[in-house]
Amino acid sequence: MTLTLTNIAKTFPGGTQALLPTDLEIARGEIVSLLGPSGCGKSTLLRIVAGLEAPDPGAQIRFDGEDVTRQPVEQRRIGMVFQSYALFPNMSVRGNIGYGLKMQKLTKAEVDVRVEEVIALCRLEPYAERPITALSGGQRQRVALARAIAPRPRVLLLDEPLSALDAALRGELRDELAMLLRRFGTTAIFVTHDQNEAMAIADRVAVMNQGQVVQIGTPEALYRKPATGFVARFVGDAMRLQGRVEADQLHLDGGSLPLVGAAEGHATYARAEDIRLNAEGPVAARVETVTFLGTHYRIALSGAAPGPLFALHSGLSAPQPGETVRLSIAPEAILILPEDEVV
Amino acid sequence: MKTPTKLIALIVTLLACAFLLIPIIQSVQAGLTVNYFRGLSSGLTLKWVGEVWELYSGSIFLSIRLALACLAVTLILGVPAAYALARNPGRASRVLEEFTSLPLAIPGLALALALLQLYGTYQGFRTNWSFILVGHVLYTLPFMVRSVLSVLATIDLRSLEEGAASLGARPARRFVDIVVPNALPGILAGALTVVTLSIGEFNLTWMLHTPYLKTLPVGLADSYASMRLEVASAYTLVFFVMIVPLLMAMQWASARAQRNMQ
Numbered sequence: 114m115t116l117t118l119t120n121i122a123k124t125f126p127g128g129t130q131a132l133l134p135t136d137l138e139i140a141r142g143e144i145v146s147l148l149g150p151s152g153c154g155k156s157t158l159l160r161i162v163a164g165l166e167a168p169d170p171g172a173q174i175r176f177d178g179e180d181v182t183r184q185p186v187e188q189r190r191i192g193m194v195f196q197s198y199a200l201f202p203n204m205s206v207r208g209n210i211g212y213g214l215k216m217q218k219l220t221k222a223e224v225d226v227r228v229e230e231v232i233a234l235c236r237l238e239p240y241a242e243r244p245i246t247a248l249s250g251g252q253r254q255r256v257a258l259a260r261a262i263a264p265r266p267r268v269l270l271l272d273e274p275l276s277a278l279d280a281a282l283r284g285e286l287r288d289e290l291a292m293l294l295r296r297f298g299t300t301a302i303f304v305t306h307d308q309n310e311a312m313a314i315a316d317r318v319a320v321m322n323q324g325q326v327v328q329i330g331t332p333e334a335l336y337r338k339p340a341t342g343f344v345a346r347f348v349g350d351a352m353r354l355q356g357r358v359e360a361d362q363l364h365l366d367g368g369s370l371p372l373v374g375a376a377e378g379h380a381t382y383a384r385a386e387d388i389r390l391n392a393e394g395p396v397a398a399r400v401e402t403v404t405f406l407g408t409h410y411r412i413a414l415s416g417a418a419p420g421p422l423f424a425l426h427s428g429l430s431a432p433q434p435g436e437t438v439r440l441s442i443a444p445e446a447i448l449i450l451p452e453d454e455v456v
Numbered sequence: 457m458k459t460p461t462k463l464i465a466l467i468v469t470l471l472a473c474a475f476l477l478i479p480i481i482q483s484v485q486a487g488l489t490v491n492y493f494r495g496l497s498s499g500l501t502l503k504w505v506g507e508v509w510e511l512y513s514g515s516i517f518l519s520i521r522l523a524l525a526c527l528a529v530t531l532i533l534g535v536p537a538a539y540a541l542a543r544n545p546g547r548a549s550r551v552l553e554e555f556t557s558l559p560l561a562i563p564g565l566a567l568a569l570a571l572l573q574l575y576g577t578y579q580g581f582r583t584n585w586s587f588i589l590v591g592h593v594l595y596t597l598p599f600m601v602r603s604v605l606s607v608l609a610t611i612d613l614r615s616l617e618e619g620a621a622s623l624g625a626r627p628a629r630r631f632v633d634i635v636v637p638n639a640l641p642g643i644l645a646g647a648l649t650v651v652t653l654s655i656g657e658f659n660l661t662w663m664l665h666t667p668y669l670k671t672l673p674v675g676l677a678d679s680y681a682s683m684r685l686e687v688a689s690a691y692t693l694v695f696f697v698m699i700v701p702l703l704m705a706m707q708w709a710s711a712r713a714q715r716n717m718q
C-alpha cells in the first residue's frame with residue numbers, strides 16, 4: 114500500500130507543538146524508519162498514522178489514495194506493535210494472534226489456519242498455548258509482531274519494538290525483524306532512536322528533530338550526504354571540526370587541513386573512521402585515552418579542535434596516552450554543512 | 457529459648473479464638489437445645505430452626521433477592537464507572553472517586569433519613585422493596601467501584617485497548633473482550649463484598665423497613681426483641697449458615713485478585 118501524508122501537524126492541548134507540518138510519501142512494500150532523539154515527535158507521527166491521535170486540522174492521510182484522516186483506528190486496517198507490546202494477558206499466545214482475525218469475522222476454521230501460518234512464520238510453535246505471562250521478553254516481542262501481522266494489515270506500524278529488550282537480544286532480534294519484515298512485504302513504519310536499528314531495518318530513514326523531518330533518504334545517502342550538522346551527528350556520529358575556514362583551508366588549533374571546495378560560513382565535520390594517525394599529518398593532537406575494541410583502537414584526542422575528537426585506529430599497536438601524534442583527514446571526507454541553529 | 461515464646465504465642469492465640477468463638481458456639485447451641493435455661497440436658501432439637509423458617513423465611517428470601525438485585529445494579533453501574541475513572545486519570549476523576557466513597561463516611565441512619573425525606577412521600581415506592589434496594593446500592597456501590605478500580609489501576613489499560621483497537625475492535629468489543637476479563641478478579645471480589653454487605657446491612661435497612669419488608673438482620677433484631685431466646689439463637693444459626701460461606705468466598709476472591717496484581 115502507498116501511504117501519503119500531507120501537512121500532518123500536532124499541537125497537544127497543553128500547547129506542546131509535538132509535530133510541525135510534515136509531508137511524507139511511503140511506497141508500497143517500503144520500510145521507512147523514523148529516527149530521532151527522545152521527544153522529537155516520532156511516536157506522535159506514528160500514532161497519527163494509526164489513528165490513535167488526531168492531527169491538527171488541515172492534515173490528510175491517504176492509504177492507496179483513500180482518505181482515512183477521519184477514520185477511527187479500528188477501521189483503518191493497520192497493524193501496530195507497541196513499545197510495551199500491549200499483549201492481552203487474558204488470552205494465550207494463540208488467542209492474541211487470532212484476535213484481529215476474529216474481528217474480521219472470519220470463520221473459526223479460517224482463523225485457525227491463518228494463526229497456524231503466522232505462528233510458523235514467527236517460529237512460535239513451542240509457545241502457542243502458553244499464557245502471555247509465561248513468555249520471555251524476546252518471545253513477547255515476536256508474539257506482538259505476529260499479532261499485528263496476522264490480519265494482513267495495510268500498513269505495519271512499529272513503535273520502538275526492540276527497546277524493551279536487553280542489548281544482546283536487541284541485536285539478535287533486530288536482524289530477525291529485518292528479515293521478517295522483508296518476508297511479509299508489508300509497507301511499514303518503524304520508530305527508533307537507535308541509528309543502527311534504523312540502518313539495519315529500513316529502506317529509507319526519516320531523521321527527525323524537534324517535531325520536524327530534517328532529512329529523508331536511504332541509510333547510505335544520509336551517511337554520505339547529510340543535509341545538516343544534526344543529521345551528520347545523529348547518523349554516523351560525525352564530530353564538529355571547529356576552526357577558521359579560509360579559501361580551501363581549514364585552520365584548526367593543531368594545524369591546517371585542505372578542503373575540497375569553498376566552505377566559508379559553513380560548519381565542518383568529520384567521522385572517527387576518517388581521522389587517520391599519520392606521522393606526516395598536518396595536525397598535531399594529544400592522546401587522552403586509548404580503548405582497545407578488538408578490531409581497532411578508539412583514541413580520544415585533544416588539542417586539535419576545541420571539542421574532543423575520536424579516531425579509529427587499526428594496527429597492531431597504538432600510541433600511549435599523553436603522547437603527541439599527528440593526524441590527517443582526506444579532504445573529501447570532511448563534511449561541509451550549513452551552520453546549525455544551536456549545537 | 458524458642459519453645460517458651462512459642463508456647464506463650466500459642467496460648468494467646470487460643471485465648472483470642474476462645475474469646476471470639478465461645479459466644480458463637482453458645483448461641484448456636486442455644487438454638488439447638490430444647491430449653492436453654494435447663495441446658496443441654498433438656499435435649500437437642502431442630503424445632504427452633506423450623507420455627508425460624510416458618511416465621512422468617514420471607515425475610516430470608518427478601519434478603520437474597522435484595523442482595524442479588526443490589527449486585528446486578530452495582531455491576532451495571534460500578535464496573536463502567538470504575539472503567540471511566542481508570543481511563544481518565546485526572547483531578548476530576550479523583551474528586552469523583554472521593555464522592556463515591558462518601559456514603560461510607562455517612563452513617564447509615566443519616567443516609568436512610570435523607571432517602572426518607574426525599575422519597576418517603578411516594579407511597580408506592582416507599583412500601584416497595586426497591587426502596588431498600590436504593591439504600592443498599594448507595595451503600596455498596598463504592599465497594600464495587602473501588603475493588604474494580606484497584607485492579608484496573610495495575611494494568612496498562614490504555615495500551616491494551618489501543619492494541620485491541622488497532623486489531624479492529626470497536627469500543628464495545630474492547631470493553632467486553634479486554635476490560636472485563638482483565639478486571640475480573642476485582643469484579644469478583646467486589647461482587648462478594650456487595651452481596652455480603654447487602655445481606656448483613658442493618659442500620660440503613662432498619663430505618664427503611666416496613667412490617668412487610670424485613671430483611672434478615674432486621675428480622676434477627678425483631679426475633680431477639682420479641683421471641684424466646686432459643687428462636688433468636690436458631691435465627692443466628694441460620695444467619696451464619698448463609699453468611700459464612702460468602703465470607704470465605706470473599707477471602708478467596710480477594711486473595712486471587714491480590715495474586716493477579718503481582
Ligand SMILES: Nc1ncnc2c1ncn2[C@@H]1O[C@H](COP(=O)(O)OP(=O)(O)OP(=O)(O)O)[C@@H](O)[C@H]1O
Pocket residue numbers: 125126127129130131149150151152153154155156157158306
Ligand atoms: N498526550 C500528550 N500530551 C501533551 N504532550 C505530549 C503528549 N504526547 C506527547 N507529548 C509531547 O510531544 C512531544 C513529542 O512526543 P513523542 O512521544 O512523539 O516523542 P518521541 O519522539 O516518540 O520520543 P521517545 O523517543 O521518548 O518516545 C514531546 O515533547 C512530548 O512531551
Ligand SMILES: [Mg+2]
Pocket residue numbers: 155156157272
Ligand atoms: Mg516514542
